[in-house]
Amino acid sequence: MSIILFSQGTLLLNEEPPRALEAFFSYDARTRQWRAPAHAYRDIFLTAREAGVALSDEAKAYETLSLTLQTPIVPRPHQAAALQAWCHALQKGVVALPTGAGKTILAIMVIAKVQRATLVVVPTLDLVQQWRTVLEKFFGQEIGVLGGGERKMAPLTVATYDTAKLMVEHMGNRFGLLIVDECHHLPAPFYQLIALASIAPFRLGLSATLERSDGGEERLFELMGELVYEAHIGDMVDHVLAPYDVVQIEVTLQESERQAYQQARNLYVQFLRKHGIQMGGPEGWKRFIILASRSEEGRTAFKAYREQKHIAQAAHAKMNAIWDILSTHATESTLIFTDDNLTAYRIGCELFLPVLTHKTKPQERKHMLDAFRSGVLKVLVTSKVLNEGVDVPQAQVGVVVSGSGVIREHVQRLGRILRHQPGKRAVLYEVVSKDTNEQFVNQRRRQHNAYQRSPSI
Amino acid sequence: MLTKDLLRYRIRTEKVYPGFVDVSDVALLALVESMHTLFSAGTTEQELQDTACQLGLDVHPLYAGIKKIFLDQCDLGESQGEVEIQRWKIIEEAQHLRQDTLLSSIAQYQEQVSHLLQKPTSQLQMELYQDLPQYRPLLLQAQHTASDWLHRYNCALIQGLLIHAKKVHLEVGPLSVAQRRELLRSLKFHRLLVSFPEGEWKSDAPYAMEISGPLDLFEKTTLYGMNLAAFFPRVLHVPIWKLQAELVLKKKPCLLSLTHQQGLRSHYTVRDHYVPEALPQFTQTFQEICPDWQVQAASAFFPMGKNTYCCPDFVFEHTTGQKVYLELFHRWHSSQAVSRIEAAETGKYPGILLGICKSIAKQKSIQDKLEKSQWFQQNGFVFTEFPRAKVVSSLLETRNTR
Numbered sequence: 141m142s143i144i145l146f147s148q149g150t151l152l153l154n155e156e157p158p159r160a161l162e163a164f165f166s167y168d169a170r171t172r173q174w175r176a177p178a179h180a181y182r183d184i185f186l187t188a189r190e191a192g193v194a195l196s197d198e199a200k201a202y203e204t205l206s207l208t209l210q211t212p213i214v215p216r217p218h219q220a221a222a223l224q225a226w227c228h229a230l231q232k233g234v235v236a237l238p239t240g241a242g243k244t245i246l247a248i249m250v251i252a253k254v255q256r257a258t259l260v261v262v263p264t265l266d267l268v269q270q271w272r273t274v275l276e277k278f279f280g281q282e283i284g285v286l287g288g289g290e291r292k293m294a295p296l297t298v299a300t301y302d303t304a305k306l307m308v309e310h311m312g313n314r315f316g317l318l319i320v321d322e323c324h325h326l327p328a329p330f331y332q333l334i335a336l337a338s339i340a341p342f343r344l345g346l347s348a349t350l351e352r353s354d355g356g357e358e359r360l361f362e363l364m365g366e367l368v369y370e371a372h373i374g375d376m377v378d379h380v381l382a383p384y385d386v387v388q389i390e391v392t393l394q395e396s397e398r399q400a401y402q403q404a405r406n407l408y409v410q411f412l413r414k415h416g417i418q419m420g421g422p423e424g425w426k427r428f429i430i431l432a433s434r435s436e437e438g439r440t441a442f443k444a445y446r447e448q449k450h451i452a453q454a455a456h457a458k459m460n461a462i463w464d465i466l467s468t469h470a471t472e473s474t475l476i477f478t479d480d481n482l483t484a485y486r487i488g489c490e491l492f493l494p495v496l497t498h499k500t501k502p503q504e505r506k507h508m509l510d511a512f513r514s515g516v517l518k519v520l521v522t523s524k525v526l527n528e529g530v531d532v533p534q535a536q537v538g539v540v541v542s543g544s545g546v547i548r549e550h551v552q553r554l555g556r557i558l559r560h561q562p563g564k565r566a567v568l569y570e571v572v573s574k575d576t577n578e579q580f581v582n583q584r585r586r587q588h589n590a591y592q593r594s595p596s597i
Numbered sequence: 598m599l600t601k602d603l604l605r606y607r608i609r610t611e612k613v614y615p616g617f618v619d620v621s622d623v624a625l626l627a628l629v630e631s632m633h634t635l636f637s638a639g640t641t642e643q644e645l646q647d648t649a650c651q652l653g654l655d656v657h658p659l660y661a662g663i664k665k666i667f668l669d670q671c672d673l674g675e676s677q678g679e680v681e682i683q684r685w686k687i688i689e690e691a692q693h694l695r696q697d698t699l700l701s702s703i704a705q706y707q708e709q710v711s712h713l714l715q716k717p718t719s720q721l722q723m724e725l726y727q728d729l730p731q732y733r734p735l736l737l738q739a740q741h742t743a744s745d746w747l748h749r750y751n752c753a754l755i756q757g758l759l760i761h762a763k764k765v766h767l768e769v770g771p772l773s774v775a776q777r778r779e780l781l782r783s784l785k786f787h788r789l790l791v792s793f794p795e796g797e798w799k800s801d802a803p804y805a806m807e808i809s810g811p812l813d814l815f816e817k818t819t820l821y822g823m824n825l826a827a828f829f830p831r832v833l834h835v836p837i838w839k840l841q842a843e844l845v846l847k848k849k850p851c852l853l854s855l856t857h858q859q860g861l862r863s864h865y866t867v868r869d870h871y872v873p874e875a876l877p878q879f880t881q882t883f884q885e886i887c888p889d890w891q892v893q894a895a896s897a898f899f900p901m902g903k904n905t906y907c908c909p910d911f912v913f914e915h916t917t918g919q920k921v922y923l924e925l926f927h928r929w930h931s932s933q934a935v936s937r938i939e940a941a942e943t944g945k946y947p948g949i950l951l952g953i954c955k956s957i958a959k960q961k962s963i964q965d966k967l968e969k970s971q972w973f974q975q976n977g978f979v980f981t982e983f984p985r986a987k988v989v990s991s992l993l994e995t996r997n998t999r
Contacts, residue, residue, distance in 0.1 A: 147811070148788055148810075148811040149811055149812055150811045150812060150814075166814050166815065168790075168811075168814055169792055170790040170791055170792045170793075170807075170809075170904075171790060171902055171903050171904045172902035172903070173902065173903060175811070175814055176815075177812055177815045177816070309788060309811075329818060329819055329820070330820075330823070332816075332818070332820065333812070333820050336812055336816065336820070337812065426847070430847075459703060460703065463702070463703050463706075466695065467695075467700070470695055470696050471696060485726055485729070488725065488726065489722040489725050489726065490703065490707075490722070491691075491703065491706075492687050492688060492690075492691035492707075492710055492721070492725065493688065493691070494684075494688050495726065499729055499730055504681060517688070517692070518692055518695075518696070519692070
């Protein structure tokens, strides 16, 4: 009987593969063994079973569990539909639901259904802690954590992408169910290994925003299974998500800022014109970077590009706009988003506000988030670390002080304030410097359907 | 290693030309010395940046890259006082004020907070986030000469490029057994696999290998670029070498070619020069008691499959031309002992003997293997510090009479 083993994110066969399995294995002259990628595990065994080939499985090292839900779940219609679609797709695939639509609860339902050792992969340490708390609550057992200095494996384990990537070659056979949260990150070259080197036959990808500028969605579906269920913000507002308004506030640059902006902008635009660079798409940006690095003039143009962007994003009048918003919503939980840490800390220092960035120590991050969730803190300033996943249901007001033109980022930021609560109406303010490139960036990100429906635009 | 934004290179006709620095360039050495002085002063990154700006160092095109090399060698000191407690106090008092009092402007608000906490606004603002990494003192952990820092820069530049490598072709010149072991051990440590050409790895001829990761058999990607980059400084311990890396830069394939002649230097510790004192004594005594056998340091190398390689320490050549190889396992080289016996048990390597040091022979897994292996009982032995010539000679004679 052929024996199949797990080794460094691949599967090894102890002898030449039977005819039915030839398509999966390649002869590896480096080690003189027959090798297959670990993610082919499920198909290998299904094919072997169909062909009547006996295989001894020494690869699998995960447990079948007897999990019981400590807190009963009554699924919402879209969650039940998503679970059904995922089961129909042979318990493999991607589900796209807006933030606040209950992706985590769907994952809990999937874990309870599959009853296999599970690895949940998440992008940030805040999300690790959030998933750990939820899994503990629903399954009443100790949860393993890999990341942020912790290295503890358990039948239910949560890991950051970075740690999972480093460890998957050793532990890729220890989990039967792989759940990848915010799975739009997975196609990144360094993260693909997490799915490739794992044998998990059951896979669930979760995301609110699958769009990738590099078209990596197809790769995601190869790694995690097809898109099996999708719903948009517009479909869920009022009954699942809080109703919301988007308000744009335009501020005027001070005279000195306007002059400096114009000077830098002219330098930058002249360079673009001289070299015929169209900044409409990713190719234009790439060309600009390449040409900018080749000459002193280019370097000056690049510096000017950064300067004009910074002036627009950090305009002095924006501080007053933030102050006005905070005064209007003094008792409501407010998240302030910036494009960079420097601006976040500048706002924090100017207005004596708590700032949460990737530089905040893990313990204090938890403290800040807990205080914000419990209402002790009413305002939190952040750059990008809270864009994704972190559950702050109380947040009612969002203020985008600066951001990129990436649609995904803005949908995610909007999602932070849309968790449904009785009587809640959310509002997202976008503070934009008038007569600057920020206005175009803002228009670009409004192309998403979440913005198309808002009555306040 | 250098991050993508700091890599300096050119691409011409699909070939990559790294922007190496001249480690003897006087102006660069002066820049590094100035930076070394700044980094040794125990200042914060912010202060360091300000000073570098005042001195005009930051306009140098290599400043950011060299700064990264220094930063990689720094730890962060603790900030003074209880910053976190103070921060929460300021934040909470300010929040109460915003909620309880009608304030018309930011200036009025700041004034009230200042009054409440009995400190000027500027001081409060300065204290609020002074425990951020950029405000904590940098503690330089390594002292190198200016030229050593530049060598580090060049190595880090290549490592930064190799992160984008799909595959590496490495050709090495003559290596000692210890050097080979070190190279192979390092490849395994970095979870890389090697394709070796058929035939013996001769001591006087170059030897080529192709290095990649396990999944590269199926996925032509840069999944193992980080492993290749981390392995690279180990290549620099090899006296003569040639390396070609298949890279993907700016989404296009290109080739990076390097050789020992470029004078790159490794910052990894060399671990391959230990020669047991008993070695010369062993060869001399053996030759005296076994004149029919010639003993020499071995240059042979046997890839045994399953990612195991045998690098024998000695080769014994009989007057009839028969060759027998002896590989010794000491306590610093123990992890492969069991798999080596298992490979030898397949019968594919009849000319190999194994010597196992007593200290590792006591380990449970090895002890069990030694007791159960008929092959080891006929072709192996246990030694204390170094094998006795008499034990080896009698084993050779026994083999010859079998």
